[in-house]
Amino acid sequence: MSELAETVGLKLRQQRKAAGISQEKLANIAKVDRSYVGRIERGEVNLTLDMLYKLADVIGCDAKALLP
Numbered sequence: 001m002s003e004l005a006e007t008v009g010l011k012l013r014q015q016r017k018a019a020g021i022s023q024e025k026l027a028n029i030a031k032v033d034r035s036y037v038g039r040i041e042r043g044e045v046n047l048t049l050d051m052l053y054k055l056a057d058v059i060g061c062d063a064k065a066l067l068p
Helices: 003-018 023-030 034-041 049-059
Strands: none
Touching: 003 034, 003 049, 023 034, 023 049, 034 049
């Protein structure tokens, strides 16, 4: 995937871990499959802005913290 997707995925993983939330918990609260969260974190998918904001809200950070 793109370098941008990889960067966003890495930032999501960092913020999620800093918040002490597992991929499974994040996925359950955001109502998505855990494997989808893993694919986002590995930069394998392009997520929508809606999903970016939803994930940021769940982990308690500003969406711009997930962007390069």
